[in-house]
Structures are given as C-alpha cells and as structure tokens.
Amino acid sequence: MLDETPLVEIRGLRFGYAGRTIFDGVDIDIQRGKVTAIMGPSGTGKTTLLRLIGGQERPDAGTIRIDGANVPALSRRKLFELRKRMGMLFQSGALLTDLNVFENVAFPLREHTELPEIMIRDLVLIKLEAVGLRGARELMPSALSGGMARRVALARAIALDPMLMMYDEPFSGQDPISMGVLVKLIRELNDALGMTTIIVSHDVNETAGIADYLYLLSEGRVVEHGTPKRLQESGSEWTRQFLEGLPDGPVPFHYPAPDFARELLELPSP
Amino acid sequence: MIDTLQQLGAWALQRLERLGRSHLFILRVVVGLPELLARPGLVVQQIFAIGVLSLPIILVAGLFVGMVLALQLYNTMVNFGAEQSLGPVVALSLVRELGPVVTALLFAGRAGSALAAEIGLMKATEQLSSMEMMAVDPLRRIIAPRLAGGILAMPLLAAMFSAIGISGGFVVATGLLGVDSNAYWSQMQANVDLFDDVINGVIKSVVFGMVVTWIAVFEGFDAIPTSEGVARATTRTVVNSSLAVLGLDFILTALMFGDNG
Numbered sequence: 001m002l003d004e005t006p007l008v009e010i011r012g013l014r015f016g017y018a019g020r021t022i023f024d025g026v027d028i029d030i031q032r033g034k035v036t037a038i039m040g041p042s043g044t045g046k047t048t049l050l051r052l053i054g055g056q057e058r059p060d061a062g063t064i065r066i067d068g069a070n071v072p073a074l075s076r077r078k079l080f081e082l083r084k085r086m087g088m089l090f091q092s093g094a095l096l097t098d099l100n101v102f103e104n105v106a107f108p109l110r111e112h113t114e115l116p117e118i119m120i121r122d123l124v125l126i127k128l129e130a131v132g133l134r135g136a137r138e139l140m141p142s143a144l145s146g147g148m149a150r151r152v153a154l155a156r157a158i159a160l161d162p163m164l165m166m167y168d169e170p171f172s173g174q175d176p177i178s179m180g181v182l183v184k185l186i187r188e189l190n191d192a193l194g195m196t197t198i199i200v201s202h203d204v205n206e207t208a209g210i211a212d213y214l215y216l217l218s219e220g221r222v223v224e225h226g227t228p229k230r231l232q233e234s235g236s237e238w239t240r241q242f243l244e245g246l247p248d249g250p251v252p253f254h255y256p257a258p259d260f261a262r263e264l265l266e267l268p269s270p
Numbered sequence: 271m272i273d274t275l276q277q278l279g280a281w282a283l284q285r286l287e288r289l290g291r292s293h294l295f296i297l298r299v300v301v302g303l304p305e306l307l308a309r310p311g312l313v314v315q316q317i318f319a320i321g322v323l324s325l326p327i328i329l330v331a332g333l334f335v336g337m338v339l340a341l342q343l344y345n346t347m348v349n350f351g352a353e354q355s356l357g358p359v360v361a362l363s364l365v366r367e368l369g370p371v372v373t374a375l376l377f378a379g380r381a382g383s384a385l386a387a388e389i390g391l392m393k394a395t396e397q398l399s400s401m402e403m404m405a406v407d408p409l410r411r412i413i414a415p416r417l418a419g420g421i422l423a424m425p426l427l428a429a430m431f432s433a434i435g436i437s438g439g440f441v442v443a444t445g446l447l448g449v450d451s452n453a454y455w456s457q458m459q460a461n462v463d464l465f466d467d468v469i470n471g472v473i474k475s476v477v478f479g480m481v482v483t484w485i486a487v488f489e490g491f492d493a494i495p496t497s498e499g500v501a502r503a504t505t506r507t508v509v510n511s512s513l514a515v516l517g518l519d520f521i522l523t524a525l526m527f528g529d530n531g
Binding site: 054056080081083084086087088090091092094096097107108111112156 | 392395396397399400401402404405411
C-alpha cells in the first residue's frame with residue numbers, strides 16, 4: 001500500500017542565529033517520491049533549512065519529523081542511523097580532497113558496510129556510471145571541473161541508496177551543459193531509485209522545470225506554496241517578482257537608507 | 271575603568287569557554303581512540319604524514335644542534351680539563367632537554383601547522399560537514415587518527431633528533447677537537463641512565479606530542495571556516511603549542527630532575 005504521509009513534516013519551525021531570526025514559524029511537508037523545491041532570495045536560510053533537516057543544527061522551537069522520527073530529539077546514535085538513509089549534495093561538492101573519485105564514492109560504503117572489495121568496486125562503478133563519470137574514477141578532486149565534482153558528490157550521496165536526497169543550490173555556478181546534466185540527473189535519479197528529493201535553490205527556471213511542488217520562503221516564513229503551474233499563475237506580487245526576476249517590487253531595489261537628497265546636503269561628520 | 275574591567279572579564283570568559291570546549295573536544299576524541307585498533311591503517315597514514323615527512327627538518331636540526339653543542343661545551347670544559355667528559359654532557363643535554371624540546375618546537379612548526387591548516391580547510395570546504403551527513407563522525411575518522419599519529423610520532427622523532435645530535439657531537443669532538451673516541455662513548459655509557467635520563471626524556475616527548483597535536487587538531491576544528499580563520503588557527507597553533515611546550519618543559523623538568531641537585 002502506498003504511504004501517503006509526508007516523508008518530512010516540519011511544524012512551527014523557529015530558528016535564530018547571532019540575534020537574527022531566520023525562521024519564524026515555518027510549516028513544510030515533503031511528499032514521498034516527489035521532487036520538492038524550496039526557493040527564496042539569498043540569505044533566507046535555505047541552506048540552514050537543509051542543515052536543520054539533517055540534524056546539523058537544532059531549532060529553537062518546532063518539530064522536524066522524518067519518517068516519523070523527530071530529528072532534534074534524536075540521540076546522536078539514532079541521528080547517525082537516520083543519516084545513513086539520507087543523502088546530501090553540498091554546494092561545493094565537498095569531496096574529500098585526499099581521495100580520488102573512486103575512493104570518494106566508496107567512502108560511505110567502506111565506512112558503513114562490510115562488503116567485500118569486489119562488491120564495493122561494482123557498486124561504485126554503478127553509481128559513477130549513473131552520473132556518467134565511470135571513466136574519471138582515477139582522477140583526484142583537484143582535477144575535476146565544478147560540474148564534474150558535483151556529479152561525483154552526487155554519486156557518493158546516493159551510494160547507500162538513500163530514501164531522502166537533499167540538494168543545496170545544485171545549479172549555482174554551472175555552465176549551461178553541466179546545468180542541463182544536473183537537472184536531468186536529479187529528476188531521473190529520484191524516479192529511478194524511488195527517492196524523495198528536496199532541492200534548495202534560487203534558479204527559478206531549472207528548479208521549477210523539474211519540481212513537483214514549490215515552497216517560496218522569504219523573511220523567515222513560507223510566502224506561498226503549490227505546484228509550479230499554480231505559483232506561476234499566482235496573484236501575489238512578491239511571488240511574481242521572484243519568479244520573473246523583476247528588479248523592483250515588494251522586495252525593494254534599495255537597501256533601507258535615509259532620504260537621499262537630505263543625505264547629499266548634509267556635511268560629513270568629522 | 272568599568273569598561274576596561276568589563277572587557278577583561280569578557281576576554282577571560284571567552285578564554286575559559288574555549289578551554290572548556292577544547293577539553294570536551296579532546297574527551298570525545300579520546301573515547302574514540304580504541305576504535306582505531308580495528309583500523310591501524312588510518313594511524314599508519316598519519317604517522318607517515320606527521321612523522322616521516324617531518325624527518326628531514328628534525329634530522330638536519332638534530333645534527334647541527336649536536337655539533338654546536340659539542341663545540342660550545344668543549345670550549346668551557348677544556349678550561350677544567352674535563353674535555354674527555356664531552357660525550358655524557360652532550361648526550362644528557364640532548365636526551366633530557368634539547369631532544370624533546372627542540373623536536374617539539376619544530377614539530378609544532380612543521381606538523382602542527384600542517385594539521386591545523388588541513389583540518390581548518392576541510393571545515394571551510396564543507397568536507398567535515400559532508401562527513402557528518404554521511405553518518406561518519408569526523409572526530410573519530412579525521413581527528414582521532416591524527417591525534418594518535420602525533421602522540422606516536424613525536425617520541426620517535428625526538429629519539430632520532432637525540433641520536434643524530436649525539437652522532438654530530440661525536441664527529442665534531444673526535445674529528446675537530448681531538449677528544450678520544452673511546453672516552454666519548456664509554457663515559458656516555460657510564461653516566462647516562464636509562465630510567466633517569468632516557469625514559470624521562472621519552473615521557474617528556476610523549477607529553478609534548480600529545481599537547482602539540484591536541485592544540486593543532488582543536489585549532490583546526492574550531493577555526494572560523496574562511497581563509498582568514500584558517501590562517502589565524504595555524505598561527506595560533508604554532509604560538510600556543512610552542513608556549514605550552516616551554517611551560518610544560520619547566521614543570522616536567524622540575525618534577526623529574528628537581529631533587530637531584
């Protein structure tokens with residue numbers, strides 16, 4: 001029977017850092033088997049949200065349930081057990097620089113399984129084949145382009161066949177070809193491996209193109225959520241400004257400042 | 271006045287807090303050390319990176335320190351007609367004092383700084399974070415092998431330093447200064463005690479190895495993940511561990527040799 005409950009359920013999430021409120025009562029549901037994108041301007045704490053889901057930060061209030069388990073309340077051991085079922089692609093790729101491509105992908109397998117070497121080899125080659133880099137297995141991370149590094153990191157993240165895959169800004173700084181490859185990979189891997197995917201991004205077109213559901217975050221709150229089609233037809237000015245990339249609107253072009261004319265006439269204080 | 275006091279208080283609190291954090295940190299690492307018995311390869315790798323790669327600087331420094339020591343001591347001892355005792359004096363200076371201390375200072379500069387920078391950069395490039403997300407504890411996988419490697423490598427390096435220093439002293443003493451080679455070795459054999467001198471020197475070098483590696487891995491792990499933060503952590507490692515070595519050396523010397531006079 002198909003499980004209809006959300007895989008990730010966030011309720012009343014509050015989180016602050018260095019005196020600044022990042023999330024102020026956020027509710028998010030991530031449905032199983034779907035690609036859900038969380039979007040918003042830079043500095044809205046999208047990456048922090050992934051760190052909270054992964055248990056690397058603790059919220060000030062609220063619950064984050066993954067498959068029923070409340071992440072902030074888990075013991076370190078249980079959290080590590082849960083993380084074995086989660087994959088995360090960091091913005092930089094975060095490959096281990098002292099290991100080559102093959103060993104990077106083999107790393108989680110060697111750490112968490114007792115598989116014989118021949119099986120590890122096969123599994124690593126399968127994962128590398130999936131991201132199209134089987135031929136690059138001898139290269140060191142320093143010899144990879146940004147897009148390739150991200151694909152290797154992706155192969156590593158799916159090494160243990162996670163149920164939940166999280167992507168932190170997967171498209172930023174990619175050339176059009178790498179971008180196209182990543183867009184295709186994220187969608188195909190989700191469907192082929194029966195995963196659930198969360199993408200955090202501000203690249204509107206690419207993300208909206210593959211996501212089943214979108215959440216728009218701004219100033220610590222969910223501004224709007226729905227399918228990409230519904231949001232594109234949204235009446236909200238803020239949503240339109242964000243999705244269409246308009247320079248001015250509810251999010252002003254100018255950083256708050258005193259009146260310009262008055263400031264020009266004022267003598268600079270010594 | 272109040273402001274100054276307040277700043278002083280804040281500074282002291284900050285220092286105390288960091289000291290507390292470094293102790294909790296090392297405690298968590300030490301708890302994970304026994305796991306390394308199952309994976310000796312990780313420690314061997316670190317002994318290579320920390321120990322073997324530090325060998326050139328340690329050997330060259332040891333050789334010259336031994337040679338200079340022989341020259342300097344000879345000039346004084348010859349006035350008292352005691353130049354035939356050059357062997358034990360060079361050996362004792364090296365084994366008890368200069369071997370462990372100079373090795374530890376060089377170790378802090380060569381291996382400590384490298385450790386702090388490596389770990390700091392791993393943090394800055396999210397490698398430690400990604401490891402955590404792969405359910406691998408960086409304290410056990412990254413820090414523990416490095417701590418074990420440092421603690422094991424340091425006494426070996428200090429022993430090499432002393433050995434090559436004594437050999438350098440021998441070359442200068444017999445080749446340049448005309449000291450009898452038999453006297454050099456036999457006097458050394460008669461006057462250097464295995465437990466009082468050699469073992470005490472080894473204990474010193476183990477303690478220094480522990481402290482320098484602890485400071486290095488903590489500074490790296492605690493670094494602000496930016497290039498400036500990593501640079502600061504590296505500098506702090508060298509400065510703090512050098513000071514710690516010199517301070518601890520006084521305490522250890524007082525404990526070990528204080529009642530001999």
